[in-house]
Amino acid sequence: MxxxxxxxxxxxxxxxxxxxxxxxxxxxxxxxxxxxxxxxxxxxxxxxxxxxxxxxxxxxxxxxxxxxxxxxxxxxxxxxxxxSPGIERELVREEHFDQFIGADVMVKMIRPIEGIGKEFKGKLKSADKQTVTITDHSDENEITINKKDTVYIKLDDFDF
Missing domain, CATH: 3.30.300.70 (RimP-like superfamily, N-terminal)
Incomplete structure (x- = not known):
C-alpha cells in the first residue's frame, strides 16, 4: 500500500x-x-x-x-x-473503505479466527485507520478485525 x-x-x-x-x-x-x-x-x-x-x-x-x-x-x-483494480478490487486505502461501507467483501486473515477460519465473507459495516467491522454472512455476527492481521480485504462482486 x-x-x-x-x-x-x-x-x-x-x-x-x-x-x-x-x-x-x-x-x-x-x-x-x-x-x-x-x-x-x-x-x-x-x-x-x-x-x-x-x-x-x-x-x-x-x-x-x-x-x-x-x-x-x-x-x-x-x-x-x-x-485497473479488477472486479474483486482490494480495499487498501482509507478512502476505499469509506467508499464501500455497506458493500459485500471477502476477507483472508493471516491466522484463522476461532470459529470462523482464515477466510470469510460479509458486509463492510465500518472502518477506521486500524480496524474494520464486518457483518459475517454466515451468522450475521459482527466481527472487528485489525487490518494488519489480514492478507486482503476485497470487494465480493459475485453472487453467493
Whole structure:
C-alpha cells in the first residue's frame, strides 16, 4: 500500500501520478513498488466510474513516462505496469473503505479466527485507520478485525 505523504518510492510516484490521473478523468487507486524475483515492478492502479479500458491504461502509462524518468524514481530499473483494480478490487486505502461501507467483501486473515477460519465473507459495516467491522454472512455476527492481521480485504462482486 502506498503512502501518499511518505517520501518512499510509491509515495513519490503517487504525488506524480495523481494529478495526471485526474487530468485523464481517472482515479488513482493505488501505487505499489515491489520486487518479484530479481525484477522490480512499479504498479500504478487506476479506476473510473464506468470501468478502465486498455486505452486508459495506455494513456496513463504514456503520460507517466517522462515525469518518472525526470524524477529518477526508484533506485533500480523497474517495469511500469498500469492496470485497473479488477472486479474483486482490494480495499487498501482509507478512502476505499469509506467508499464501500455497506458493500459485500471477502476477507483472508493471516491466522484463522476461532470459529470462523482464515477466510470469510460479509458486509463492510465500518472502518477506521486500524480496524474494520464486518457483518459475517454466515451468522450475521459482527466481527472487528485489525487490518494488519489480514492478507486482503476485497470487494465480493459475485453472487453467493
Amino acid at each position: 502506498a503512502n501518499k505523504k511518505g517520501n518512499n518510492t510509491a509515495g513519490m510516484v503517487w504525488e506524480i501520478a495523481e494529478p495526471i490521473a485526474k487530468d485523464l478523468g481517472l482515479q488513482l487507486w493505488d501505487v505499489r513498488y515491489v520486487k518479484e524475483g530479481a525484477q522490480w515492478y512499479l504498479r500504478v492502479i487506476i479506476d473510473k466510474e464506468d470501468g478502465v479500458g486498455i486505452d486508459d491504461c495506455e494513456k496513463m502509462s504514456r503520460a507517466l513516462d517522462a515525469p518518472l524518468d525526470e524524477k529518477e524514481i526508484g533506485q533500480n530499473q523497474y517495469i511500469l505496469e498500469v492496470s
